[in-house]
Amino acid sequence: MVASGRAFRVELPDGRAYWTVVDEEYVRVAVADQFLFDLRFGRDRAESTTRVYAGELARFLTWCGRTGRSLEDGARHLSRFVLVLRTTPAERAGAGQGRPPGAARINHVLAVVREFFKHAVAAKAVDASVLGALYEVGDDRFLPAELRAEGGGLRYRARPRHRLRAGRAASPEAASQAEWEALLEAATSWRERFLLVLLWFCGMFSRGHRPWRKSSLRVCAAQRLME
Numbered sequence: 001m002v003a004s005g006r007a008f009r010v011e012l013p014d015g016r017a018y019w020t021v022v023d024e025e026y027v028r029v030a031v032a033d034q035f036l037f038d039l040r041f042g043r044d045r046a047e048s049t050t051r052v053y054a055g056e057l058a059r060f061l062t063w064c065g066r067t068g069r070s071l072e073d074g075a076r077h078l079s080r081f082v083l084v085l086r087t088t089p090a091e092r093a094g095a096g097q098g099r100p101p102g103a104a105r106i107n108h109v110l111a112v113v114r115e116f117f118k119h120a121v122a123a124k125a126v127d128a129s130v131l132g133a134l135y136e137v138g139d140d141r142f143l144p145a146e147l148r149a150e151g152g153g154l155r156y157r158a159r160p161r162h163r164l165r166a167g168r169a170a171s172p173e174a175a176s177q178a179e180w181e182a183l184l185e186a187a188t189s190w191r192e193r194f195l196l197v198l199l200w201f202c203g204m205f206s207r208g209h210r211p212w213r214k215s216s217l218r219v220c221a222a223q224r225l226m227e
Helices: 030-042 047-066 071-076 078-087 103-122 130-134 177-186 190-201 214-226
Strands: 006-011 017-022 135-139 156-160
Touching: 006 047, 017 030, 017 047, 030 047, 030 103, 047 071, 047 078, 047 103, 071 078, 071 103, 071 130, 078 103, 103 130, 103 156, 130 135, 177 190
Parallel strands: none
Antiparallel strands: 006 017, 135 156
């Protein structure tokens, strides 16, 4: 297994490129490389997509290698990998550096891992039994009648076993009428006043769709008054 995997860009002779996973000696990991190659050229996904997928997949393969797990064991012990993700601060530069990733990011990593295993099973690189560890198979017999198949037959569905609850992003705090009027008074030209009025009457300041928070309005108004 991979002790220290990383994403690596591979450029083909015709100039096209994709991202793959290499080990500590920069040797391509075959099962991951086949998945990412097929993703790029078989499914016509963007090069940037393979870059993201390669990074997520390298993290999972590195965890398997460092913990002495095979690919099949990694799938069956995926909850332990989720725990590692939830407790390991992000190292790459960005707004979340130094903090563990959020639920939405972890769910994306898990989605990449599941797609990788589906491809590996189809390529006979791993045993098909791993899919039972990744997906929970159910049927629609207990669903309301309007949600069942029209033919009346039993329909089976699979849903991921590992998924975190990701809360919705909080909507920005709406600016009040008084704060909007203060910004309008702080405008220094008729063009700025026209744009503000246009945004207001076009609905850009309506509930649930206001582009500026209260703090942003106060800063803008203060800057205008200080000019």
